[in-house]
Amino acid sequence: MENNRIDYTTYHLPELEQDCWDRLVTGAVKSRTPFHTPSIATLHQGEVNLRTVVLRKTLATERELRFHTDIRSPKWQELSQNPSISALFYDAVDRIQLRVKGKAVLHHTNEITAEAWQKTSLSSRKCYLTRFSPSSYTDVSTSGLTDDIEHENFTLAESESGYSNFGIVSIQVQSIDWLWLNHAGHRRAFFDYEKGSFQWMIP
Numbered sequence: 001m002e003n004n005r006i007d008y009t010t011y012h013l014p015e016l017e018q019d020c021w022d023r024l025v026t027g028a029v030k031s032r033t034p035f036h037t038p039s040i041a042t043l044h045q046g047e048v049n050l051r052t053v054v055l056r057k058t059l060a061t062e063r064e065l066r067f068h069t070d071i072r073s074p075k076w077q078e079l080s081q082n083p084s085i086s087a088l089f090y091d092a093v094d095r096i097q098l099r100v101k102g103k104a105v106l107h108h109t110n111e112i113t114a115e116a117w118q119k120t121s122l123s124s125r126k127c128y129l130t131r132f133s134p135s136s137y138t139d140v141s142t143s144g145l146t147d148d149i150e151h152e153n154f155t156l157a158e159s160e161s162g163y164s165n166f167g168i169v170s171i172q173v174q175s176i177d178w179l180w181l182n183h184a185g186h187r188r189a190f191f192d193y194e195k196g197s198f199q200w201m202i203p
């Protein structure tokens with residue numbers, strides 16, 4: 001395994017930056033890859049909140065990452081008040097960590113959400129069909145779905161009501177902090193799109 005690993009010691013910064021985006025693109029399209037489920041951090045009233053999401057789309061040229069969520073969820077409310085966002089990725093096989101920072105742009109009932117909603121399967125639409133808001137407290141253990149919805153005993157047309165809860169968070173990437181763990185010596189680089197600079201760092 002160790003011998004098959006990529007040797008980043010010969011890489012230059014531009015090709016390394018391209019490698020980051022290639023991995024992010026793969027993470028969005030292949031569910032069994034490590035970058036498919038990043039941790040997302042938001043800041044709300046001085047408190048940090050973290051959660052796992054599914055990376056749904058990577059637009060490398062636009063430096064944009066997207067994930068889907070329910071607009072009734074706390075993270076949506078938090079991001080509408082403070083768009084600062086961070087996404088953490090780790091590939092345990094290639095031993096690469098990406099710390100992505102950016103600003104969130106929230107999409108709701110627009111062209112971007114309409115296109116994505118159309119491609120959202122019946123089972124994924126269930127997430128947007130809970131009667132009460134995600135993260136609200138209940139007296140009993142429940143999915144928040146009716147029995148029919150839970151057992152997918154509903155039509156695509158009936159699932160349309162979930163669209164009003166469906167939101168897309170787009171992360172406009174401002175920087176990527178890349179770290180590679182290597183037994184002979186780690187490597188680290190910082191890609192700052194705000195300043196337009198690529199830098200090596202001491203790991």
Ligand SMILES: Cc1cc2nc3c(=O)[nH]c(=O)nc-3n(C[C@H](O)[C@H](O)[C@H](O)COP(=O)(O)O)c2cc1C
Nearest residue numbers: 037051052053054067068069070073074075076135
């Ligand atoms: C593997 C995995 C993938 C998840 N994907 C998403 C997702 O794409 N969107 C989402 O809103 N929540 C997703 N969740 C649930 C969130 O981690 C979180 O529990 C929920 O959205 C509530 O977050 P909030 O209270 O910060 O709004 C996922 C959880 C796991 C474990």
